[in-house]
Amino acid sequence: MPDQMQHITLASRPKGAPTQDNFAMETAPVPEPGAGEVLVRVHYMSLDPYMRGRMDDAKSYAAPVPIGGTMEGGGVGEVLTSNADGFSPGDMVLGMFGWTTHAVADAKTLRKLNPDLGPITAALGVLGMPGFTGWHGLMEYGRPKAGETLVVAAATGPVGSMVGQLAKSLGLRTVGIAGGPDKCTLATDRFGFDACIDHRAHADAKSLRTALKHAAPDGIDIYFENVGGKVLEAVMPLMNPHGRIPVCGMISWYNAGGLGAGADTTLSAPALWRPILVNFLSVNGFIISNHWDRLPAFLAEVAPKVLNGDIKVVEDIAEGLENAPGAFIGLLDGKNVGKQLVKLI
Amino acid sequence: MPDQMQHITLASRPKGAPTQDNFAMETAPVPEPGAGEVLVRVHYMSLDPYMRGRMDDAKSYAAPVPIGGTMEGGGVGEVLTSNADGFSPGDMVLGMFGWTTHAVADAKTLRKLNPDLGPITAALGVLGMPGFTGWHGLMEYGRPKAGETLVVAAATGPVGSMVGQLAKSLGLRTVGIAGGPDKCTLATDRFGFDACIDHRAHADAKSLRTALKHAAPDGIDIYFENVGGKVLEAVMPLMNPHGRIPVCGMISWYNAGGLGAGADTTLSAPALWRPILVNFLSVNGFIISNHWDRLPAFLAEVAPKVLNGDIKVVEDIAEGLENAPGAFIGLLDGKNVGKQLVKLI
Known part of the structure; x- marks a missing residue:
């Protein structure tokens, strides 16, 4: 000892x-x-x-x-x-x-x-806080329906990959966003995303938005938010009526103390707020530690999928x-x- | 003819x-x-x-x-x-x-x-679109509970006055925001708000926030959003955990085309987004014309209160x-x- x-x-x-x-x-x-x-x-x-x-x-x-x-x-x-x-x-x-x-x-x-x-x-x-966060946010606030389109950033991370794999298994079109071509290959080839966009290949939100429009031709029904910044700016105008945005993080703004303007975005408060109004969006912030009562349900549903390899x-x-x-x-x-x-x- | x-x-x-x-x-x-x-x-x-x-x-x-x-x-x-x-x-x-x-x-x-x-x-x-908007937004997305605190701007308007009167009848503390001392008197004396703040007496969001803190000492549980701008900027840091924000308008930003920075506010996108995350807020945009199926329920509940004078x-x-x-x-x-x-x- x-x-x-x-x-x-x-x-x-x-x-x-x-x-x-x-x-x-x-x-x-x-x-x-x-x-x-x-x-x-x-x-x-x-x-x-x-x-x-x-x-x-x-x-x-x-x-x-x-x-x-x-x-x-x-x-x-x-x-x-x-x-x-x-x-x-x-x-x-x-x-x-x-x-x-x-x-x-x-x-x-x-x-x-x-x-x-x-x-x-x-x-x-995958069976801990990040996977639980992805599952709970998607199922509780994302309210996924087959045929809809989901977008999630940090797509190869433990939250994003859980969200993408679960949504895909429920019949949604899944579009990941990740940093670099290797991560995008991982997103599509291993995590099964229908498409992945390398945000590093897009200097601004406008360019990223054009790529998202191509990858999500029917618009975005669920944006699982964990990054903020440029991705959020690109996504907001593409949200479909009655879209849902579970908010579990805003990593791109953490280093700005969560309060700065964000170096990589020109998103204004009205431009962020207006789509919520005009497209009847439902935006819900959450932290998984408020929802431990759901852990048994999560483990019962997802642990077998991890063991049999359905969830990578x-x-x-x-x-x-x-x-x-x-x-x-x-x-x-x-x-x-x-x-x-x-x-x- | x-x-x-x-x-x-x-x-x-x-x-x-x-x-x-x-x-x-x-x-x-x-x-x-x-x-x-x-x-x-x-x-x-x-x-x-x-x-x-x-x-x-x-x-x-x-x-x-x-x-x-x-x-x-x-x-x-x-x-x-x-x-x-x-x-x-x-x-x-x-x-x-x-x-x-x-x-x-x-x-x-x-x-x-x-x-x-x-x-x-x-x-x-009061029994038309504005009153119906106030009722539906408050009941469906505000989820009021006795003892909570509600804030609504344009408090003497047809939406705000409905929201305030309904919330008060449900046992909430109601804080109105209105433009000018006459409207504030109307809000408290006729519409029964517990407090009313004259936003014209506050040049910036910080000053308005100080007044709101005083009027809502236990924080804000429901912010019924119809104005955006300075009021939204003042309110966001005061939202309590698990707070709800029904969004039915943003009148202060309409003249900016809904996309400008807003002349009366320095609110940044991260400062707007972060409280949603850290306080687990539920933000729901809506337009009442999507909810005509609820009109009979609204009229059944509210029309008698208008006739007997409970709703002014x-x-x-x-x-x-x-x-x-x-x-x-x-x-x-x-x-x-x-x-x-x-x-x-």
């Missing part, structure tokens, strides 16, 4: 895109679990866009990470010692451990994983805690291919 | 706020009704903000009025001659006659009015077709007090 652990703290708040300077790798004694707690050795940690929001101190649905605090995040790991009923050393668990090699966690916040039901990393991606899994795995900041910076810049993980052991 | 009628046509498309030059008063022969049609002498015509949208040729939910075409609009009038079963001379009817003294209309598009159930002008306001009616009546353009220009500038009508006979 080691007596020292590593963790990554928020050294300073980023102005715009985060840099390595915003993070500090620190060493600390491995903590002792109290009553009802377990000590976990993290095997894989998840990197997700929402973490960018926690680095700011703007009002949001979650408190910001304090300066000097451990960066937040989910992970899967092995129980080393347990002071909680129902958990034993060797159990694999999912929890919000943070960017850390070891963590003490309240057993009530953990979900025990069954490695026989597939790779444990799925609990961080693509992961991008960085090695070592020290590479987490770089991988995260890359994630915000779209450098990852598939679900971004960090392997710690 | 006269053989000449007057009507007002769209002479040119406005750039920004409409002017008298955009309208032309014309004389034409009174048309003859064909089979299934009736000839109507219009007694009152309605002026409504949506008409500004029809003067542009931007894509919207309805076709623009062509240059030289009669301005569109609803009215109530008397059947002069009828070639339709079920309609007789002397019947009072509601229809989309346009800005005109006489019109031939397909009887299937008309609703016969019973003058014994209240003044026929109610069919253009305030009308602003211009005299003569020649004064319709001026009254409409004033309406867009907030000069009317209550439902704007034009009396033609």
Whole structure:
């Protein structure tokens, strides 16, 4: 049993895109679990866009990470010692451990994983928060109907690929948007999108919109929103009457603190608001942590599809805690291919 | 029976706020009704903000009025001659006659009015499209709950006053926004709002927001949106988690063609979009003409409340077709007090 652990703290708040300077790798004694707690050795940690929001101190649905605090995040790991009923050393668990090699966690916040039901990393991606986000947003707020057209950006990411695959299986035309030709090939060839547009090949929203019109000749019924910016600007005028927009993120605007004008878009507030009115759009923001009651339904429906290969899994795995900041910076810049993980052991 | 009628046509498309030059008063022969049609002498015509949208040729939910075409609009009038079963001379009817003294209309598009159930002008306001818009938007998309707080602008208009009175009767705290101290007095003393803010006393969204915070100390659960601009900018950061925004108009942006930045606001697209995400807002655009199936339910619920005085009616009546353009220009500038009508006979 080691007596020292590593963790990554928020050294300073980023102005715009985060840099390595915003993070500090620190060493600390491995903590002792109290009553009802377990000590976990993290095997894989998840990197997700929402973490960018926690680095700011703007009002949001979650408190910001304090300066000097451990960066937040989910992970899967092995129980080393347990002071909680129902958990034993060797159990694999999912929890919000943070960017850390070891963590003490309240057993009530953990979900025990069954490695026989597939790779444990799925609990961080396709069968975890991102996949659950895609499923819930699509089914609850997207209200998909066969024959309609869906557009989703970050199409090869864990949310976008879930949305696209589910929509395709329900008989929708699916149009992905991704960064670069390799990701577009992945979107169509592996995730089954009917079309994929490389947003990097389009310098502005107008050009992107022309490509979208071609890929979605009947207009857009569902735009699953996770990026904002140029893509949102391109999409809004193409929304069909009675269209639906589940809003689960706006990654392109995170680095602007969510409040800047956005470097890659000239979208004005009226141009964003007017299509909601004139096309009777239904726009719903959500965060999946408000909907844990739906998790059993999600797992019951989607886990079998992952096991039998109907829903594909693509992961991008960085090695070592020290590479987490770089991988995260890359994630915000779209450098990852598939679900971004960090392997710690 | 006269053989000449007057009507007002769209002479040119406005750039920004409409002017008298955009309208032309014309004389034409009174048309003859064909089979299934009736000839109507219009007694009152309605002026409504949506008409500004029809003067542009931007894509919207309805076709623009062509240059030289009669301005569109609803009215109530008397059947002069009828070639339709079920309609007789002397019947009072509601229809989309346009800005005109006489019109031939397909009887299937008309609703016969019973003058014994209240003044026929109610069919253009509190019991017509504006009142129905307020009721449907509030009940369907606002999902009001006792103890919550509702904000609506144009609080003394026919939509806003309906929304406020209904919400108050359901146990909500109601905060109106109106232009000028007289309208604010009307909002609180006659329409029963708990508070009213004079937006003209606040030069920018920040100042207006401070006043709103004071009037809505527990935040805003429902923002019934009919104005856009400065009010929207002030409201968005005050929306509570799980808040709802029915969107039925954006009058402050109509004169900008719905696409300009808006002279009175610095609201950016990300600042508008981000609260939807972080506060899980539900934003629904609608136009009441998609929901005629709900009209019987609306009339059954609200007509008795109008007759017994629970729902108040305030009308602003211009005299003569020649004064319709001026009254409409004033309406867009907030000069009317209550439902704007034009009396033609």
